[in-house]
Amino acid sequence: MDIHTKSLAEQAELLKQRKVSSVELCQHYLDRIERLDNQFNSVITIDAERAIAAAKRSDEKLAKGEGEPLQGLPLIHKDIFCTDGVLTTCGSRMLENFTAPYDATVVQRLQNQGMVMLAKANMDEFAMGSSNENSYFGNVVNPWKAGTVPGGSSGGSAAAVAARLAPVATGTDTGGSIRQPAAFCGLSGIKPTYGRVSRYGMIAFASSLDQAGPLATTAKDCAIMLQAMAGFDARDSTSSDQAVPSYTAGLDQSLEGLKIGVPTEYFAEGLDASVAQAVEQAIEEFKKAGARIKSVSLPNQGLCIPAYYVVAPAEASSNLSRFDGVRFGHRCDNPVDLEDLYKRSRAEGFGDEVKRRILIGAYTLSAGFYDAYYLKALQVRRLISDDFQKAFNDVDVILGPTTPTAAFAMGDKTDDPVSMYLNDLYTVSANLSGLPAMSIPCGFTDGLPVGLQLVTNHFEEAHLLQVAHQYQQITDWHTRAPEGLD
Amino acid sequence: MALKEQDIKDIAHLARLGLDDSALAPLAADLSTVLNLVEQMNSINTDGVEPMAHPGNAVLRLRDDNITEPDQREKLQKAAPSTEAGYFLVPRVVE
Numbered sequence: 001m002d003i004h005t006k007s008l009a010e011q012a013e014l015l016k017q018r019k020v021s022s023v024e025l026c027q028h029y030l031d032r033i034e035r036l037d038n039q040f041n042s043v044i045t046i047d048a049e050r051a052i053a054a055a056k057r058s059d060e061k062l063a064k065g066e067g068e069p070l071q072g073l074p075l076i077h078k079d080i081f082c083t084d085g086v087l088t089t090c091g092s093r094m095l096e097n098f099t100a101p102y103d104a105t106v107v108q109r110l111q112n113q114g115m116v117m118l119a120k121a122n123m124d125e126f127a128m129g130s131s132n133e134n135s136y137f138g139n140v141v142n143p144w145k146a147g148t149v150p151g152g153s154s155g156g157s158a159a160a161v162a163a164r165l166a167p168v169a170t171g172t173d174t175g176g177s178i179r180q181p182a183a184f185c186g187l188s189g190i191k192p193t194y195g196r197v198s199r200y201g202m203i204a205f206a207s208s209l210d211q212a213g214p215l216a217t218t219a220k221d222c223a224i225m226l227q228a229m230a231g232f233d234a235r236d237s238t239s240s241d242q243a244v245p246s247y248t249a250g251l252d253q254s255l256e257g258l259k260i261g262v263p264t265e266y267f268a269e270g271l272d273a274s275v276a277q278a279v280e281q282a283i284e285e286f287k288k289a290g291a292r293i294k295s296v297s298l299p300n301q302g303l304c305i306p307a308y309y310v311v312a313p314a315e316a317s318s319n320l321s322r323f324d325g326v327r328f329g330h331r332c333d334n335p336v337d338l339e340d341l342y343k344r345s346r347a348e349g350f351g352d353e354v355k356r357r358i359l360i361g362a363y364t365l366s367a368g369f370y371d372a373y374y375l376k377a378l379q380v381r382r383l384i385s386d387d388f389q390k391a392f393n394d395v396d397v398i399l400g401p402t403t404p405t406a407a408f409a410m411g412d413k414t415d416d417p418v419s420m421y422l423n424d425l426y427t428v429s430a431n432l433s434g435l436p437a438m439s440i441p442c443g444f445t446d447g448l449p450v451g452l453q454l455v456t457n458h459f460e461e462a463h464l465l466q467v468a469h470q471y472q473q474i475t476d477w478h479t480r481a482p483e484g485l486d
Numbered sequence: 487m488a489l490k491e492q493d494i495k496d497i498a499h500l501a502r503l504g505l506d507d508s509a510l511a512p513l514a515a516d517l518s519t520v521l522n523l524v525e526q527m528n529s530i531n532t533d534g535v536e537p538m539a540h541p542g543n544a545v546l547r548l549r550d551d552n553i554t555e556p557d558q559r560e561k562l563q564k565a566a567p568s569t570e571a572g573y574f575l576v577p578r579v580v581e
Binding site: 321346350383419 | 505
């Protein structure tokens with residue numbers, strides 16, 4: 001059976017026509033996970049029994065001509081989403097034995113739409129990382145090339161979809177954690193506008209930056225998934241109550257007259273020449289499709305990483321204070337007093353990168369340093385956000401590379417946190433500004449995929465998806481898959 | 487800003503993070519590198535710029551003061567390392 005070569009949209013059709021059953025489809029993917037994932041380590045927990053039971057229920061509904069739009073379709077959830085009764089580790093020893101007592105809203109919504117969860121994906125611990133080398137459950141391997149990272153923090157989600165171990169997966173993006181792994185693994189992935197998708201039950205990293213979104217092989221599948229994920233949730237205090245438009249209705253509209261802005265700052269120092277070339281080639285394709293290209297400027301682009309590495313660790317140090325060895329998570333053996341309980345439980349439960357970020361955050365928020373670091377970062381954040389709004393006066397979409405290079409070798413950047421942080425050079429600005437952004441494949445370099453990033457104004461996901469979908473109608477990069485994984 | 491080992495000790499205490507003495511020097515080096523990176527922010531003047539804590543400048547919603555959550559103490563406490571009679575247990579604090 002080669003059904004794993006089909007997109008989610010195509011699989012939905014086959015299910016409705018009863019050319020394949022949900023049990024067959026889910027079992028096929030479970031077999032692939034069983035047979036292939038020892039090469040990639042993309043999943044932490046496999047939930048075959050529940051998956052097959054849910055697939056059976058889906059088949060019963062589908063046989064009667066009933067069922068929700070995504071009834072019987074499989075997916076993998078990033079292990080940052082709480083799943084009722086299923087292990088939810090967040091890639092950390094801290095939550096090694098944590099069974100979530102409730103479902104995240106994202107999980108619940110996709111389940112209500114009929115989707116079947118196969119497994120929970122590996123990830124950088126507490127979503128902190130750009131290479132999936134920070135997981136307590138081991139590195140994830142990029143299916144395109146052994147010894148290469150899949151990106152992070154949604155590295156397991158990306159590797160699983162790239163290896164066709166699931167048609168789609170959920171991810172979260174605080175500074176590029178959906179888009180960067182999508183770029184490294186040749187996938188389409190979207191980070192929606194801040195507030196578009198509920199954060200309830202999504203283990204918090206940096207609450208003013210975190211957003212959930214899908215990773216898939218096509219922009220159309222991203223649209224289908226986002227449709228199911230998006231919407232107001234009273235349980236998330238920053239959830240937007242703006243109406244969710246149809247993300248699929250406008251996909252087929254042409255790009256005639258579209259104004260695309262290309263920031264000059266994106267094509268500067270640090271950008272790999274082969275990545276630049278692939279992106280420039282994509283710009284030519286957009287021109288042919290009728291789009292107009294305009295140069296724009298984001299003058300504070302160079303300060304995105306500095307501001308991000310104050311804001312994100314500050315929020316993380318606050319969020320992660322809940323892991324104290326008392327109510328849930330790891331507790332050290334034989335604590336002598338309460339302080340010893342806190343300190344040793346956290347020392348044993350957290351990995352090195354998480355500790356670094358907690359310490360940076362605690363430092364920048366501490367008395368005497370707050371104004372110089374945290375307040376300054378929030379001001380810079382305002383300027384970065386204003387830059388985008390100025391650019392959107394002239395253009396509809398901003399285009400550039402998703403990452404400065406293609407996927408790098410494991411171990412390449414683990415000794416120097418700053419060199420790892422610079423991977424997020426082009427992605428963190430969308431989180432700081434709350435803007436929707438997407439990565440789609442636009443070429444290859446040395447056999448590794450290159451990602452193209454598109455950014456639109458707040459709540460213009462439909463437009464973003466249309467532009468990506470139209471690009472995928474005139475190119476075939478998104479159809480490529482790693483070889484040898486039949 | 488170059489951090490010293492004592493700085494790391496102080497911050498780690500604030501964050502209630504136990505650290506071995508052997509970890510202090512490498513962490514001081516790593517964190518100093520990160521602070522050097524973030525201090526690039528000082529290359530621009532931000533006087534009078536309104537801080538942006540949050541995208542969208544959303545205001546927190548209010549809701550009616552009704553009970554919306556059922557009692558799930560037992561279920562929630564299953565995840566706790568140590569409980570007794572509905573309480574979370576910690577080492578003795580008051581002698």
